[in-house]
Amino acid sequence: MSEQKAFSLDIKDNGVAVITIDVPGESMNTLKDTFADEVGRLMNRLEGDSDIKGVVFISGKPGSFIAGADINMINDCETAADAESLARKGQAMFDRIEQLEVPVVAAINGACLGGGLELAMACHVRVCSDNPKTQLGLPEVQLGLLPGSGGTQRLPQLVGVQQGITMMLTGKQLRAKQALKAGLVDEVVPQSILLDAAMKHALSAKPKKKKAPLKGISKVLEATAYGRNIIYKKAAEQAQKKAQGNYPAIDKIIDTVRIGVEKGREAGLDKEARSFGELAMTPQSYQLRQIFFATTEMKKETGADGVKPADIHRVGVLGGGLMGGGIAYVTAAKAGLPARIKDISHEGITHALHYSYERLNKKVKRKHMRRAELEKTMLSLSGTLDYSGFERVDVVIEAVFEDLELKQKMVADIEQHAKPETIFATNTSSLPITQIAAKAQRPQNVIGLHYFSPVDKMPLAEIITHEGTSPETIATTVALAKKQGKTPIVVKDGAGFFVNRILAPYMNEAARLVLAGEPIEHVDKALVKFGFPVGPITLLDEVGIDVGAKVAAILRKELGERFEPPAAFDKLIDDERKGKKNQKGFYQYGKGVKGKPVDSSVYSLLGIEPKQNLDREAVAELCVLPMLNEAAYCLQEGIIRSARDGDIGSVFGIGFPPFRGGPFRYMDEIGIGALVTKLKTLAEQRGDRYQPAPLLVEMAEQQRRFY
Numbered sequence: 260m261s262e263q264k265a266f267s268l269d270i271k272d273n274g275v276a277v278i279t280i281d282v283p284g285e286s287m288n289t290l291k292d293t294f295a296d297e298v299g300r301l302m303n304r305l306e307g308d309s310d311i312k313g314v315v316f317i318s319g320k321p322g323s324f325i326a327g328a329d330i331n332m333i334n335d336c337e338t339a340a341d342a343e344s345l346a347r348k349g350q351a352m353f354d355r356i357e358q359l360e361v362p363v364v365a366a367i368n369g370a371c372l373g374g375g376l377e378l379a380m381a382c383h384v385r386v387c388s389d390n391p392k393t394q395l396g397l398p399e400v401q402l403g404l405l406p407g408s409g410g411t412q413r414l415p416q417l418v419g420v421q422q423g424i425t426m427m428l429t430g431k432q433l434r435a436k437q438a439l440k441a442g443l444v445d446e447v448v449p450q451s452i453l454l455d456a457a458m459k460h461a462l463s464a465k466p467k468k469k470k471a472p473l474k475g476i477s478k479v480l481e482a483t484a485y486g487r488n489i490i491y492k493k494a495a496e497q498a499q500k501k502a503q504g505n506y507p508a509i510d511k512i513i514d515t516v517r518i519g520v521e522k523g524r525e526a527g528l529d530k531e532a533r534s535f536g537e538l539a540m541t542p543q544s545y546q547l548r549q550i551f552f553a554t555t556e557m558k559k560e561t562g563a564d565g566v567k568p569a570d571i572h573r574v575g576v577l578g579g580g581l582m583g584g585g586i587a588y589v590t591a592a593k594a595g596l597p598a599r600i601k602d603i604s605h606e607g608i609t610h611a612l613h614y615s616y617e618r619l620n621k622k623v624k625r626k627h628m629r630r631a632e633l634e635k636t637m638l639s640l641s642g643t644l645d646y647s648g649f650e651r652v653d654v655v656i657e658a659v660f661e662d663l664e665l666k667q668k669m670v671a672d673i674e675q676h677a678k679p680e681t682i683f684a685t686n687t688s689s690l691p692i693t694q695i696a697a698k699a700q701r702p703q704n705v706i707g708l709h710y711f712s713p714v715d716k717m718p719l720a721e722i723i724t725h726e727g728t729s730p731e732t733i734a735t736t737v738a739l740a741k742k743q744g745k746t747p748i749v750v751k752d753g754a755g756f757f758v759n760r761i762l763a764p765y766m767n768e769a770a771r772l773v774l775a776g777e778p779i780e781h782v783d784k785a786l787v788k789f790g791f792p793v794g795p796i797t798l799l800d801e802v803g804i805d806v807g808a809k810v811a812a813i814l815r816k817e818l819g820e821r822f823e824p825p826a827a828f829d830k831l832i833d834d835e836r837k838g839k840k841n842q843k844g845f846y847q848y849g850k851g852v853k854g855k856p857v858d859s860s861v862y863s864l865l866g867i868e869p870k871q872n873l874d875r876e877a878v879a880e881l882c883v884l885p886m887l888n889e890a891a892y893c894l895q896e897g898i899i900r901s902a903r904d905g906d907i908g909s910v911f912g913i914g915f916p917p918f919r920g921g922p923f924r925y926m927d928e929i930g931i932g933a934l935v936t937k938l939k940t941l942a943e944q945r946g947d948r949y950q951p952a953p954l955l956v957e958m959a960e961q962q963r964r965f966y
């Protein structure tokens with residue numbers, strides 16, 4: 260039997276060689292080093308045939324071009340030299356494509372990422388479909404890597420140094436029209452004529468090397484070495500402000516581009532391959548790759564083994580407030596499902612509709628969406644003051660005020676007005692699902708579906724089951740959350756569920772440090788440096804100090820002394836300090852306030868003389884260790900199903916530094932034995948709340964790891 264190939268050649272009568280990429284046994288094309296020989300033979304064949312007038316690369320997969328180099332292959336590298344050699348092979352393969360005498364065209368439909376875009380950029384012309392799935396980008400930075408097969412050299416040439424660096428530092432992907440405007444593709448056509456359009460280019464004269472379509476200040480800056488130096492410097496400053504030195508890929512990307520632009524392609528490619536090798540061996544890249552594997556694995560899970568989710572045709576949303584509005588929006592705009600919003604007032608409904616309209620209109624203004632599409636999506640949203648229309652909804656998502664009796668009444672109302680099989684999903688963040696389901700006639704249909712604010716931005720959804728939730732309800736809710744663009748984790752009912760539960764001891768500890776005199780901005784900076792997107796005190800201001808106090812009290816009541824909040828909330832609440840929402844918190848807000856100065860009156864209110872006693876590492880450790888410990892408690896109690904779910908929940912829900920892999924992977928890295936020793940010492944010094952979770956103690960004794 261002949262071996263199935265990834266690249267197949269079909270020479271058309273018009274002399275165009277069409278190379279179809281269709282990696283056998285994979286749902287999406289990814290590039291492997293083993294393809295080098297295959298492509299090499301193809302190139303020999305093409306170079307030796309003077310009848311060939313042009314070449315087109317196209318994908319044989321229905322909705323995607325190439326999703327990049329195979330990340331498993333990168334993961335299998337044992338040394339930097341292994342990874343460097345992968346990069347060099349890719350570079351050589353793409354150089355040969357570029358060196359073909361005849362025009363070479365990439366016909367792109369769907370994802371064209373990483374190594375896929377690097378291949379496309381080695382072609383002389385790029386044509387892409389206007390399919391919304393068509394996205395072009397170099398997302399290697401999200402894996403702690405840089406583009407390793409010529410991308411750092413070819414992208415700046417096509418789109419300019421500034422835009423090229425930005426794309427590589429952020430991993431930002433461009434849609435068809437954006438790619439056209441940026442100079443990354445040469446033509447955008449409907450998918451139905453993609454191949455024809457590409458063939459036309461293949462039969463035309465080979466285009467001259469194009470220049471990036473730069474205008475204004477970019478054009479001026481990029482014209483001289485002096486101007487470009489400003490770009491490199493600014494890019495590094497901006498990126499590091501966010502990355503805090505935690506991502507080694509950043510400097511390497513900028514440096515590699517710089518060397519290529521200033522010293523030429525050869526020097527640039529050499530630096531690129533070496534940097535790729537080095538980065539592939541960093542712990543940051545390792546952890547980020549594990550996050551990719553975990554999320555891909557989770558995309559396939561239904562939440563209930565072997566159970567098929569029910570079809571969802573319509574969704575009901577109770578409450579048109581901030582959360583309800585956001586939920587209606589992701590239902591209509593992302594899941595493409597009609598959402599019927601019930602509120603007690605016209606204002607509530609108008610608010611929810613307006614919320615969606617504003618977001619959609621922004622997309623129209625940015626040309627990411629047609630007006631007709633906006634109108635169609637808006638038509639799928641409707642409102643009601645009673646339950647009219649609810650007899651047809653398959654899932655109801657409740658986002659009303661946090662009041663147990665009210666929520667129980669909602670359950671009863673839905674049981675009365677909707678179908679017997681309609682699922683009741685509550686977006687409560689603090690009430691036990693078991694209690695919300697307590698009076699239900701059909702408790703099997705009741706489940707928690709906890710979104711994070713803002714709903715359209717935050718990627719996580721916690722799906723909370725109570726003892727009686729049926730597997731069908733779980734599978735259907737998981738499917739709905741995925742359609743809404745969320746990564747769901749299924750968790751067991753319990754105070755704070757998972758995310759808020761592990762957040763609480765961390766926030767409490769940060770507040771304790773402030774009360775002990777550590778300056779507010781010092782505590783925040785320590786955790787931003789550790790890798791969180793914002794510090795805990797800033798977060799408290801954002802969430803609302805009153806909300807924090809309320810949640811803290813509930814958790815203390817349900818989970819015991821370990822959750823005792825520091826005795827400061829009362830004073831803050833009495834002083835009407837709610838945080839950002841009433842412009843009075845730990846920091847100063849309002850017009851005319853520049854930067855983010857601490858509101859020093861909070862120190863006198865709390866009777867504190869701020870003085871830094873601990874360094875950043877110590878502050879971070881004191882706050883993060885209780886979070887890790889609590890995550891272990893959650894696993895031990897079956898709140899989360901696996902360490903993997905806990906890691907993804909923490910990274911996507913609270914921005915736990917992704918390059919550390921999540922709390923469980925981070926605990927493995929510290930070493931469970933070392934962690935237990937540290938926690939015990941802190942328990943002696945600072946109090947019993949630091950006592951290690953029994954699971955950790957047991958694991959330390961047995962020298963086990965989470966992974």
Ligand SMILES: C[C@H](O)CC(=O)SCCNC(=O)CCNC(=O)[C@H](O)C(C)(C)COP(=O)(O)OP(=O)(O)OC[C@H]1O[C@@H](n2cnc3c(N)ncnc32)[C@H](O)[C@@H]1OP(=O)(O)O
Nearest residue numbers: 286287289326327328329330370372373374406407408555
């Ligand atoms: C040398 C080079 O510069 C280095 C590189 O190219 S590194 C790789 C850069 N590319 C990336 O990071 C893209 C990674 N992939 C993605 O982001 C997403 O898969 C995607 C946006 C392309 C598609 O998402 P979606 O439609 O939800 O499909 P998804 O389930 O994720 O992927 C489909 C399958 O392709 C696989 N896949 C996608 N990209 C992959 C990759 N780069 N490596 C290995 N497998 C990959 C997934 O594992 C999954 O496999 P399965 O069918 O066995 O489950």
